[in-house]
Amino acid sequence: MTTPLEEPEAGLAGERTALAWNRSGLAVVVCVAVLVRHAWPLHGAEHEVALGLIAGAVIVWCVVLAVLTLSRGTPGSYVPRGAAVFRLVTAGTLLLAFVGFVAALAAP
Amino acid sequence: MADLEPEPNSGLDAAEAGAPAASSPLTHSSAPAHDDEPDVRFTYANERTFLAWNRTALALIATGVAATQLLPRLQVEWGRRLLGLPLIALGAVVAAESLRQWRENQRAMRRGEPLPRSRMPLILTIGIVAIGALAAALAALGSP
Numbered sequence: 001m002t003t004p005l006e007e008p009e010a011g012l013a014g015e016r017t018a019l020a021w022n023r024s025g026l027a028v029v030v031c032v033a034v035l036v037r038h039a040w041p042l043h044g045a046e047h048e049v050a051l052g053l054i055a056g057a058v059i060v061w062c063v064v065l066a067v068l069t070l071s072r073g074t075p076g077s078y079v080p081r082g083a084a085v086f087r088l089v090t091a092g093t094l095l096l097a098f099v100g101f102v103a104a105l106a107a108p
Numbered sequence: 109m110a111d112l113e114p115e116p117n118s119g120l121d122a123a124e125a126g127a128p129a130a131s132s133p134l135t136h137s138s139a140p141a142h143d144d145e146p147d148v149r150f151t152y153a154n155e156r157t158f159l160a161w162n163r164t165a166l167a168l169i170a171t172g173v174a175a176t177q178l179l180p181r182l183q184v185e186w187g188r189r190l191l192g193l194p195l196i197a198l199g200a201v202v203a204a205e206s207l208r209q210w211r212e213n214q215r216a217m218r219r220g221e222p223l224p225r226s227r228m229p230l231i232l233t234i235g236i237v238a239i240g241a242l243a244a245a246l247a248a249l250g251s252p
Contacts, residue, residue: 013152020159027166034170037177083211086158090207093165097200100169104176104192 024089025061031096032057035103146217154213161206161228168199183249191243198235205231 036050172195176188184190205228212224 013149017152017156017159020156024159024163024166027163031166031170034173081155083214086207086210089159089162090203093162093169093203094200096166097169097196097203100173100196100199101193104173104189104196107176107189 021065025058025065028061028092028096029054029057031100035096035099144218144220146214150217151214154210154217157213158206158210161202161209164232165199165203165206168195168202172196172199182246184246187246187249191239191246194235194239194242198232198239201235202228202232 033054036053172192174192175195176192179188179191182188209224209226209228215221216223
């Protein structure tokens with residue numbers, strides 16, 4: 001006999017949201033990688049710079065996620081983000097769009 | 109927009125403040141009051157929706173940049189840019205619109221109002237269909 005769960009979704013919803021943030025971080029990294037690949041064709045000595053930028057994007061995203069998670073609530077828990085975080089994410093995406101626009105215009 | 113700024117630890121505060129089962133983060137005052145903190149599950153869902161749209165925007169941007177770089181030269185001058193630049197612009201529109209949509213949803217939930225109808229699917233569909241038609245036209249012209 002199973003015990004009915006009155007509130008089964010609280011932790012799962014938070015976990016799904018945390019996973020969504022991680023997928024978004026991966027999407028940012030992929031976007032940065034495409035842009036970097038566009039700017040540096042990854043041959044010669046410059047590929048170290050490109051790979052460093054991609055690694056930097058990963059590290060920045062991990063640090064931001066860790067700071068946001070640990071600064072609000074107990075470690076391991078997840079609480080909804082404030083409006084400033086959403087504005088920051090949108091501004092970052094728009095910045096990537098601007099860089100991509102300029103890179104596309106400058107393409108040979 | 110100050111009314112949209114959640115208090116620190118907003119979801120937990122709302123649950124801990126006046127809910128019958130104070131240990132649960134899900135419980136919430138049943139009567140929708142003006143500018144009341146919504147059920148945390150709805151806040152999470154709104155957050156995930158914003159993130160999903162933001163990932164869509166990032167995918168459009170990356171696709172646009174890749175189109176200008178990876179496609180072969182087309183018959184039409186600026187053919188690759190004709191495909192790539194609208195994709196990037198559409199990504200920027202989707203990103204900006206996702207923030208507006210998140211704000212409006214959050215405000216509606218706090219006030220206990222119906223959620224506003226999203227314009228995002230329409231914008232995205234029209235944009236992708238237009239770019240697809242453009243791609244088909246460029247493909248019909250062939251490569252040099």
